[in-house]
Amino acid sequence: EIKDVLTLRDDQLDDFLLTEKTKEFVVANSFKDFFQDIIHVPPAHKGYLKKLVEAEIRKRAPFKDFSFIHSELGEKLVENRRMKEVFVFAVKNEEVRNIVNRFVSKGKVVRAIYSDIFSIASQIDSRDLPVICISETGLNKNLSLIKDGRIHFIRTAQSLEHGISDLDIQNINMTVNYCRQALRISPSHIMLAGSLCS
Numbered sequence: 173e174i175k176d177v178l179t180l181r182d183d184q185l186d187d188f189l190l191t192e193k194t195k196e197f198v199v200a201n202s203f204k205d206f207f208q209d210i211i212h213v214p215p216a217h218k219g220y221l222k223k224l225v226e227a228e229i230r231k232r233a234p235f236k237d238f239s240f241i242h243s244e245l246g247e248k249l250v251e252n253r254r255m256k257e258v259f260v261f262a263v264k265n266e267e268v269r270n271i272v273n274r275f276v277s278k279g280k281v282v283r284a285i286y287s288d289i290f291s292i293a294s295q296i297d298s299r300d301l302p303v304i305c306i307s308e309t310g311l312n313k314n315l316s317l318i319k320d321g322r323i324h325f326i327r328t329a330q331s332l333e334h335g336i337s338d339l340d341i342q343n344i345n346m347t348v349n350y351c352r353q354a355l356r357i358s359p360s361h362i363m364l365a366g367s368l369c370s
Contacts, residue, residue: 189278301360
């Protein structure tokens, strides 16, 4: 159960941890470098599925030392073979260790680390219709396609300014078109999250 939420700039974190009495934390972080994709693997039991997914990420990701999460999206025929369709999201272990070490050096425990994109997506009801959620981190816009409560696609687009500009609208339109053409999913709504809501 989360009792309190606080958003800090990176340069404020160490001072906060020195004075904060709380010992255990769940951290939501905006990862700068991540790999996401939809992959297809043969049907397998959970334990084997994770190993198959990890092997596919090793083949495709631009980094070798990583942590990942995955979610099954369903089954699909690929070249006349029944395959599991799986969304994967991987981050560099170095970035995870750097976050954890900042907390540990101040005597704190990190219970879990989540991507901020997943934290936001967990709050969106997409059971009936697929949604594109847009959040802002610095000047970057994170666009995620959420369907049936699961992320299917993430894209980070650089922007020239805070808020929604003409360039951002162009990126949103391109993302919607990609979802329709490549993923065969037509988003029903565009949702703005966080600071973009104002």
